[in-house]
Amino acid sequence: MPLPGVPLEKLGFLTIGLFDGDDPGAGHESTLQVIELGERLGFDSAWLRHRHLQYGISSPVAVLAAATQRTSRISLGTAVTPLAWENPLRLAEDLATVDVLSGGRLNPGVSVGxxxxxxxxxxxxxxxxxxxEDFSYERVARLRRLIAGEPASSFRGKEGVVEEWSDRVQPHAPGLADRLWYGGASLKSAQWAGEQGMNFLTSSVLKADTDEDFATQQATQVQAFKAANPAGRVSQGLVVIPTDSASDAQREKYQAYVDARTPRTTSPQGPARMMFAVDLIGTSEQIAERLYAHAGFREVSEVVFALPFSFEHEDYVQILTDTAQHLGPALGWSPTA
Structure with a gap:
């Protein structure tokens, strides 16, 4: 093991919430059980991807509302909600409602485009x-203003005998605007998020703005965010698959998954020059060593490791358990009781 640097402060996980189109209930129940397991294992946060017109969770806000009633401590987030599909005013109401139900545990992650x-x-x-339609950063700024309590209507007061109207989003969730994250893949997005005083999510997909080495490019983006917002939180998300307690069959399946995805990581892809991080697989000791050598990881104190898309429930149980009991401690992290 290499000598650790600053101990990892927060450890979370991310899932797509895969389900069978002919039996969607089972997949959604599995997702809720995975979130419950994460809380029992001491994870700091659980995040849901947002997938429209796919067999992954299309409404993380609704699923997280259910999760608030089955957990009591773990932070709950979206990584990320694409605002091009949302009306910011309506989304602000939904997010505020879930935050109130959770007791102030919601961390909405959003993006534009x-x-x-x-x-x-x-x-x-x-x-x-x-x-x-405006798919620019202004859509994020509008959502943040509405969550913060800026007027959404020019009318407030009583109407009739019992109806009371507010001029701002209800319920109002104090502190939610400060827990809003921007999921960015470019240097421009990292700088903009920092300038807006938001938090920043950086994932396993980036644009090759200034470098074709993924880790170096990620580090550059995180540094730009920190320069613009030194007090802001930043979290790294990579696909990480510890195999400490995996069966031989699981190890074989996991390796095949990683092998199939690795070719796309060798160079920037498409006109947008998107870069994909290599999935990290191996024992917790091996993964920790690779993370300590990763320039992007060395810039953060929080991570949200992504669960692979297409695995079974028992695979997620094994991966999360090994992450909490072996990989996290190898990175200096301690589970929350």
Whole structure:
């Protein structure tokens, strides 16, 4: 083991919430059980990916509302909600409601940009306004202002006998605006998030802005965020698969998964020059050594390790258990009782 640097302060995990289209209830129940397990194992946070028109969770806010009633301590987040699919005012109401239900544990992560497969979905998503929708950073700023309590209406007061109207989003969730994260893949996004006083999520997908080495590029983006917002929180998300207690069959399946995804990591992909991180697989000792050598990891004190997309429930149990009991401590992290 290399000598550790600053001990890892917060350890979380991220799941897509995969389900069978013919039996979606079972997959959603599995996701809730995984979040409950994460709390028992002492993880600091559990995050849900957002997947529209796929067989992954399309409404993390609804699933997290259920999770608030089955957990009491663990922070709950979205990584990330693409705001191009959302009305910021309505989303602000939903997020505030879940935050109140959780007792102030919600950490919404958001991003902007045109929806994926835009030409295929725009007629259903914005049949009348597709050509004028604003998918810029302003959509995030508007959501944040509404969550913070800035006016959403020019009217407030009583109407009739019993109806009382507010001019701001209700319920109001104090502190939620400070727990808003921006999920960015570019140097520009990292700088913008910092300038806005937001927190920053950096994942296993980045743009090759200034470097074609993933770890170096990630470190550069995190440094830019910190320069703009020294007090802001930043979290790194990589796919990490510890195999300490895995069966031979699980190890074989996990390695095949990693091998199939590795070719895309060798160089920037497509016109946007997107880079993908190599999935980390091995014993916790081996993974810790690779993380300590990772320039991006050395810039953070929080991580949200991503669970692989297509594994079974028992695989997630094994991976989370090994992460909490072996990998986390190898990184200097201690589980919360």
């Amino acid at each position: 045109q929806p994926m497969h835009w030409d295929d979905v725009k007629a259903a998503l914005y049949p009348d306004t597709a050509d004028v």
